[in-house]
Amino acid sequence: MNENGKIALRVAYPQIFIWASVAIITLLPDIQAAAIETKLPVLAFLIGASIFLAILSAIGATNKVAKLRLVRVLNFYDICSIFLTLIFFWELLANKIPVLDPMIFTCPTRIFQALVNKRDILFSSSLSSMFLLVNGYFYGIFVGIVTGIVVGWFKSLFRVVYPVAKLIAPIPPVVYIPFALVLLPSVTYAAIFIIGLGAFWPTFANVCFATHNVDRRVIEAAQMLGAKTSTIMRRVILPFVLPELFAGIFIGLILAFIMLEVAEMVGASSGLGFYLLSQRLLNHYDVVSAIIVTVGILVIVCTVIFDYVEARALRWKVRLGA
Amino acid sequence: MTNVIEATNVKKLYPPDILAIDGFDFQMKEGEFISLIGPTGCGKTTFLRIVAGFEDIQQGQVLFQGKPVGAPSANRGVIFQDIRLFPWMTVKDNILFGCKSRGMKGEDQKKNLKETMELMQLDNEALDMYPDRLSTGMRQRAGVARVLANSPDILLLDEPLNSLDWLTRDYIQTTILKLWHQTKRPTLFVTHNIPEAVFVSQRVVVMTARPGKEKAVVNVDLPERRWELRRDDQHYLDLVKTTSRLVEDELSKAREVEKVVGY
Numbered sequence: 399m400n401e402n403g404k405i406a407l408r409v410a411y412p413q414i415f416i417w418a419s420v421a422i423i424t425l426l427p428d429i430q431a432a433a434i435e436t437k438l439p440v441l442a443f444l445i446g447a448s449i450f451l452a453i454l455s456a457i458g459a460t461n462k463v464a465k466l467r468l469v470r471v472l473n474f475y476d477i478c479s480i481f482l483t484l485i486f487f488w489e490l491l492a493n494k495i496p497v498l499d500p501m502i503f504t505c506p507t508r509i510f511q512a513l514v515n516k517r518d519i520l521f522s523s524s525l526s527s528m529f530l531l532v533n534g535y536f537y538g539i540f541v542g543i544v545t546g547i548v549v550g551w552f553k554s555l556f557r558v559v560y561p562v563a564k565l566i567a568p569i570p571p572v573v574y575i576p577f578a579l580v581l582l583p584s585v586t587y588a589a590i591f592i593i594g595l596g597a598f599w600p601t602f603a604n605v606c607f608a609t610h611n612v613d614r615r616v617i618e619a620a621q622m623l624g625a626k627t628s629t630i631m632r633r634v635i636l637p638f639v640l641p642e643l644f645a646g647i648f649i650g651l652i653l654a655f656i657m658l659e660v661a662e663m664v665g666a667s668s669g670l671g672f673y674l675l676s677q678r679l680l681n682h683y684d685v686v687s688a689i690i691v692t693v694g695i696l697v698i699v700c701t702v703i704f705d706y707v708e709a710r711a712l713r714w715k716v717r718l719g720a
Numbered sequence: 721m722t723n724v725i726e727a728t729n730v731k732k733l734y735p736p737d738i739l740a741i742d743g744f745d746f747q748m749k750e751g752e753f754i755s756l757i758g759p760t761g762c763g764k765t766t767f768l769r770i771v772a773g774f775e776d777i778q779q780g781q782v783l784f785q786g787k788p789v790g791a792p793s794a795n796r797g798v799i800f801q802d803i804r805l806f807p808w809m810t811v812k813d814n815i816l817f818g819c820k821s822r823g824m825k826g827e828d829q830k831k832n833l834k835e836t837m838e839l840m841q842l843d844n845e846a847l848d849m850y851p852d853r854l855s856t857g858m859r860q861r862a863g864v865a866r867v868l869a870n871s872p873d874i875l876l877l878d879e880p881l882n883s884l885d886w887l888t889r890d891y892i893q894t895t896i897l898k899l900w901h902q903t904k905r906p907t908l909f910v911t912h913n914i915p916e917a918v919f920v921s922q923r924v925v926v927m928t929a930r931p932g933k934e935k936a937v938v939n940v941d942l943p944e945r946r947w948e949l950r951r952d953d954q955h956y957l958d959l960v961k962t963t964s965r966l967v968e969d970e971l972s973k974a975r976e977v978e979k980v981v982g983y
Contacts, residue, residue: 618774619804623818623870624794633817637808714808714850 405468408475409455415482416448419489423507426494430505433684439510444485451478504684512688519673520692527658527669528696530586534593535654539647541594542601547631547639549602550609560606567603571595571653572660579665589661596657597650604646608639641715644708651704655697670696722786723747724874724906725771731779731931732766740766742931744780751904755917757967758927758935759974764910767932768876771908772798785873794818797872801879803863805851811862812847818870836865839895857888864892868899875900875907881916893920894947901944914967918959920946926966929974938963 420441428434458471485506491497493505513520549559571592578588612635620634636643662671670689677685725748732741741763748754756764769775770782773792782789784796792798805814815836819829837847840861851859860880867875877896881889897920900907911917917924924938940959942949949956 615800615802615804616806618772618792618798619800619806620817620821621774621792622772622794622796622798623821623866625817625821629821633821634806637806640808714852 405472408472408479409451409458412451412475412478412482413448415479415486416444416451419482419486419506420444422486422490422494428493428507429496430493430500430508433504433508434511435515436511437507439514440507443510447478447482451475501681502683504687508684509687509691512682512684513691516685516688520670520688523668523670523673523689524692524696526666527662527671530589530593530661530666530669531654531658531700534590534658535597535651537590538594538597538654539601539650542598542646542650543605543636543643546602546605547609547635550606550612550639551627551631551635553610556606556610560610563599563602563606567599571599571657572664575661575664585665585667588665589658592661593654593657596653597647600649600653601643601646604642605639608642609635612638640711644712648704648708651700655693655700659693723783724750724752724785725908726783726786727767727771727780729780730767730770730777730782732763732770732775733778739931741770741777742933744927744933746925746934748906748908751906752923753900753907753909753921755909755911755921755924756927757911757914757917757924757963758932759929759967759971760912761930761974762927762970763930763932764927765878768798768878768908768910771874772796772876794822794870795873796876797867797870797874798876798878799860799864799867799880801882803851803856803859805859805863805866807851810848810850811842811854814851814862815847815866815869817866822870832869832871836869839868839899840865841891857884857891860884860888860892864895873905875905877907877909877911879911881911881913896920897947901946914963915951915960918956918963919949919951924963926963926970929970935970936966938966 423437423440423444454471454474458468488498488503489505489507492500492503493507549555574595575588575592578591579585582588582591616634616638617630620630625634658669659671659674662669663675666672670693674686674689677683677689725746727744727746730741730744730746731739733739740761744763744767746767756767758764766775770777771784771789773789773796789796805811806817809817812833815833816829819832824832837843842858842861842865846854846858846862851862854862860883864880875896881892884892893916896907899905907921909917909921918938918940922940924940926935926938927933928935938959942953942956942959
């Protein structure tokens with residue numbers, strides 16, 4: 399098959415699964431019919447996706463797309479293909495032919511239905527969760543960055559603190575929850591503390607180590623230009639360790655999300671983790687799935703923002719031709 | 721008049737047992753341009769780093785403007801061989817780093833920037849670029865500009881022209897010479913390039929093989945407007961020959977030292 403034929407196939411593949419999904423959803427009888435009130439959300443999503451992808455390919459076909467852009471766009475199509483294939487088979491195996499347990503593996507139709515029906519509580523739970531996450535995360539990485547630079551800078555401090563930190567860091571912060579709940583004024587504080595701790599360790603470890611190994615030659619250049627230690631820390635070491643810093647705070651972000659859900663399941667009375675646990679106890683697996691989808695969306699949004707900020711902050715690292 | 725640099729009986733030992741400099745005496749008068757030359761590993765760069773404040777010494781005394789040299793400071797500007805611009809700052813921010821660090825006013829910063837830009841032939845386009853995107857020659861010009869914007873009392877040049885192409889090398893050399901001619905700012909120039917050392921300086925101090933100390937001083941009695949000097953000037957060539965002989969002597973000794981140490 400020639401190059402254009404391959405491209406056409408990659409573009410057509412998601413469309414095939416969209417319309418196959420639409421066909422089975424509308425034409426075949428539902429096993430879980432009792433729980434389905436409306437099929438509108440899932441159909442709206444599928445048809446919306448179809449139109450969006452069609453417009454995208456139409457733009458691509460009419461404009462001369464640069465090679466690099468074309469690769470990216472086709473990658474996007476591939477990712478869509480994976481999700482749409484998943485939706486198709488999930489719907490087929492759970493709701494059309496009885497293969498999967500319909501109670502646990504509710505079908506995409508019901509998940510989209512739950513996303514729409516429960517949108518208010520999902521939204522308010524997301525806000526509550528994001529409040530905890532943002533607070534915990536930023537406290538965690540701020541303390542991690544500042545202490546990391548200070549400990550990394552002073553050699554004698556580093557020699558004592560770094561080995562100790564290496565021993566303590568692997569202890570999962572969740573084990574401190576009992577203490578956090580007792581010692582801190584409210585569950586909210588406890589959750590923020592645990593999330594912050596999750597974000598703190600990888601940030602601290604990376605910044606501390608990178609500062610310790612900072613290029614002496616650059617420091618000397620700053621010194622002979624008359625910079626004080628505080629200036630050097632802010633304007634030389636901080637940018638110098640920025641690549642490692644971003645690697646650290648990205649791991650911190652993932653850990654913060656994990657701590658967020660755990661903390662909410664253990665102690666909170668609101669938020670996605672709390673909502674998920676309560677719906678599981680009621681065996682509402684369609685809502686549980688909708689919550690997982692919501693968490694997924696939040697993670698993706700945070701990651702996209704993160705990547706954007708990182709690319710902006712490290713734009714000096716992008717070399718010509720890269 | 722006190723000497724700008726007054727070093728007596730300096731000893732520098734790199735632990736555990738590398739004796740870089742031993743019993744080195746050195747004086748630099750106000751307004752002098754001195755080159756320090758010697759075989760590799762003779763401690764010429766080490767001495768420059770001591771004056772800059774990057775290294776401590778085990779014995780002796782190094783005075784700068786009559787006071788012992790302390791921590792590195794803006795009045796002793798260093799131009800490094802490997803340039804060492806901050807890669808995360810644009811050329812402009814690199815040049816102004818010193819001024820900003822010392823809390824200089826905005827207008828003075830602008831004036832300094834403009835002056836050094838003109839001097840080092842950096843255009844507006846280059847100012848907004850990151851160092852990684854510049855050619856080596858452009859980078860070194862920015863490196864010199866960054867130090868000049870700080871108006872130091874002394875310039876310490878650590879083989880700054882080594883990695884440059886011939887044209888840039890010539891340009892920066894001429895600029896430094898003209899600048900010195902105008903300001904009479906004391907300049908210490910470390911190099912292993914004998915013709916270059918003779919060409920730029922008033923005195924060439926030849927150091928012995930490690931441990932380094934003063935072997936001889938060559939007074940370069942060439943006219944001061946050195947950039948107008950022809951490279952085939954007979955007196956210049958004689959001086960280069962004299963200096964070369966002194967250095968070659970030490971080179972063979974340096975090789976023997978290396979043999980003993982077991983390189």
